[in-house]
Amino acid sequence: MKTIDRHDAARAMTAPHDDRWQRPSWRRQVQRAAMGWFADNARRLPWRGTRDRYRVWLSEIMLQQTQVVTVIPYFERFLERFPTVADLAAADEQTVMQLWEGLGYYRRARQLHAAAKQVVDRHDGVFPRSYAEVLALPGVGRYTAGAILSIADGQRLPIVEANTQRLYSRLIASTSPPQERAANALLWQFAEAILPPSDAGTFNQAAMELGALVCTPKTPACLTCPLRPNCAAVQLGLETTIPGRVKKIQYEQRTEFALLVRHPETEAYLVHRVPAGQRWAGLWDFPRFGPPEVESVEGAAASTERQFDVSVAIGAKAKTIRHGVTRYRITLEAFHAEAEQAFADTEDQRWLSARQLKTLPLSVTGRKLADYLKTKRKT
Structure with a gap:
């Protein structure tokens, strides 16, 4: 001991x-x-x-x-x-x-x-x-x-x-x-x-x-x-002042972008396993980018093309999600996007339907996006 x-x-x-x-x-x-x-x-x-x-x-x-x-x-x-x-x-x-x-x-x-x-x-x-x-x-x-x-x-x-x-x-x-x-x-x-x-x-x-x-x-x-x-x-009359004040967290506002990239021929979407050292490592996610590297949806599209070797065309906004992660207060702007060509599935990058996404571990916001796609498919 x-x-x-x-x-x-x-x-x-x-x-x-x-x-x-x-x-x-x-x-x-x-x-x-x-x-x-x-x-x-x-x-x-x-x-x-x-x-x-x-x-x-x-x-x-x-x-x-x-x-x-x-x-x-x-x-x-x-x-x-x-x-x-x-x-x-x-x-x-x-x-x-x-x-x-x-x-x-x-x-x-x-x-x-x-x-x-x-x-x-x-x-x-x-x-x-x-x-x-x-x-x-x-x-x-x-x-x-x-x-x-x-x-x-x-x-x-x-x-x-x-x-x-x-x-x-x-x-x-x-x-x-x-x-x-x-x-x-x-x-x-x-x-x-x-x-x-x-x-x-x-x-x-x-x-x-x-x-x-x-x-x-x-x-x-x-x-x-x-x-x-x-x-x-x-x-001693100190019950409301003890413990001493903890330093208040100064939250940072930031905007991030997620792309719901659809396969050119099927109703499948691009997802990838988040690598070690990144937020939500080990989970699966849609292409997602934020500052300082990416400040716009166009920047997110360019980063998607570089990271996944796939050309995409940005479509309409899909959903806005506000959430917190550690010291950040994040506004996540999700956009539809169309892939101009499709790569073959690998161990860490896949094309999956909204129904298939249910089998993968996703972050809370990733699951909200997957549920959105599933609902959209039914309408």
Whole structure:
């Protein structure tokens, strides 16, 4: 288990906070109150109540930066299709990506698949119990490794993620933004110290659940919180100002262009597999381009001709889709286009009908364009 080294410990003590948490009696009170509340208020979730490390791992990867209500159907579909880690490892990437479609942050799906293969190749298909071995899996960081092994095996491992970060910051009145190095080191030190001698997984789940349901970002329900008697932020009147302000993202507006290039002889459209290193790598997409290389639909047509070696004639506008990706707010302008000749299908470039597109993993906007073509065909 990784613990905070002496340098991190020294750094943690420089972060302003209330130090009553260092008293064992205070920590015992918090442990009892949190676990008692969890026993009565825990949500029924399909990954709860299991000691299966594969299932806990799958849920934790899916829950990264994604709401619980969104994850539930994906988790259930994944388990139905891949009931064991060996089943997941044996699947082809396209099948994995298709099941992940719409969940976002697609790098998680590729790393999940790679990690499953590693479990099969290096651990004979048995999800490891060693912290170091779990941490070595693709896509697994300190928080995820601690969550898996504490929940599935009861190992005394701390976790700090969005919900516990907020809860713990308020409990100890840490007034620095939790992303700052000293504050982050302090929270990890606290997360380790607050764990009970046994059943650490239940406590970790209780802390996450309290952060999700009670100790919420803007309007924490302090009056009904079981930890209120021990919360330094409440006692100091800081519950609405802690955690410290996170730097606001400055979103950049941009316009991108997609071409729905139709085969010259059939009702098939040009799609390609997005290469590694690009947004939505591993998914399939229509020709799509944006700034700084492309600033107009004419530029998108020229780029399509260069990239796919096919001459196209631009047609009418098909659809406008507005969406967000990381720090961008994107207006996607999709246009019909006609190919003057057609290449033969390859592994990464194909001509497919609107119906056939259903079998490919697409981004959310790619799926909207495919659905548009399917609807248009019927009218």
